[in-house]
Amino acid sequence: MPGKLAAGNWKMNGVSASLAQLETLAANHPDPSVEILICPPATLVSKAADAAGPIRIGGQDCHANTSGAHTGDISADMLKDAGATHVILGHSERRTDHGETDQQVHDKVLAAWASGLVAVICIGETLEEREKGVTNQVLGKQLEGSVPDGALAANTVIAYEPVWAIGTGKIPSLDEITQTHSFIRGFLAAHHETAEAHGMRILYGGSVKPDNASEIFALNNVDGALVGGASLKAADFSAIVNALEASATGV
Numbered sequence: 001m002p003g004k005l006a007a008g009n010w011k012m013n014g015v016s017a018s019l020a021q022l023e024t025l026a027a028n029h030p031d032p033s034v035e036i037l038i039c040p041p042a043t044l045v046s047k048a049a050d051a052a053g054p055i056r057i058g059g060q061d062c063h064a065n066t067s068g069a070h071t072g073d074i075s076a077d078m079l080k081d082a083g084a085t086h087v088i089l090g091h092s093e094r095r096t097d098h099g100e101t102d103q104q105v106h107d108k109v110l111a112a113w114a115s116g117l118v119a120v121i122c123i124g125e126t127l128e129e130r131e132k133g134v135t136n137q138v139l140g141k142q143l144e145g146s147v148p149d150g151a152l153a154a155n156t157v158i159a160y161e162p163v164w165a166i167g168t169g170k171i172p173s174l175d176e177i178t179q180t181h182s183f184i185r186g187f188l189a190a191h192h193e194t195a196e197a198h199g200m201r202i203l204y205g206g207s208v209k210p211d212n213a214s215e216i217f218a219l220n221n222v223d224g225a226l227v228g229g230a231s232l233k234a235a236d237f238s239a240i241v242n243a244l245e246a247s248a249t250g251v
């Protein structure tokens, strides 16, 4: 089964000069004991893949079709061709900015798999939903709609990102993260092949920083993180990678 995963989502940040951060990151982790993934903007995927060393490179979205009249979109095949191994799908910013539905995310996941990419499928509740006590219903619906049948530990990663924790400096309590990840694991196990569901990585995302990473990584069913802001600087992301390596070896 795949190991722990430290994933960075650069979002709409980064130009060629930003690849220096990736080079530093690669130099800091020549032989990582966990998987490290950086998802730069699409314009940098190819150059990033050349500079990445042991670090995996991913896209931040792909179209459900392999080619055609879809101006501005990128197919999973194109990402793969540029050197990507993963693609983030259904991030809450895409669900909000582009109105992406669970069905669209589901179809993009199928396209990613067909191209040999690992799909990092994002789910998460809003603050209003958490306060109303409907978090599990919301996540269950997203998982049911977005994760296709046939999901395997090798081709699917789930990223739990509470919308209200993204870029805000706020995180759920450690108990809440534990309960939510346990719910997600149980849901996956009930709807997918059991051994695969148990091997699937479930990442936590939302305001993960060097100073809170260790306590989050110590929790059951947290198999890594999807990091936004703190993935932009090699020093910050390296500290998070180190925390994940320490948790994986029990140091």
Ligand code: 13P
Pocket: 009, 091, 161, 165, 166, 167, 168, 169, 205, 206, 207, 208, 226, 227, 228, 229, 230
């Ligand atoms: P921040 O780490 O900046 O809160 O972003 C999280 C995120 O959205 C990663 O996909």
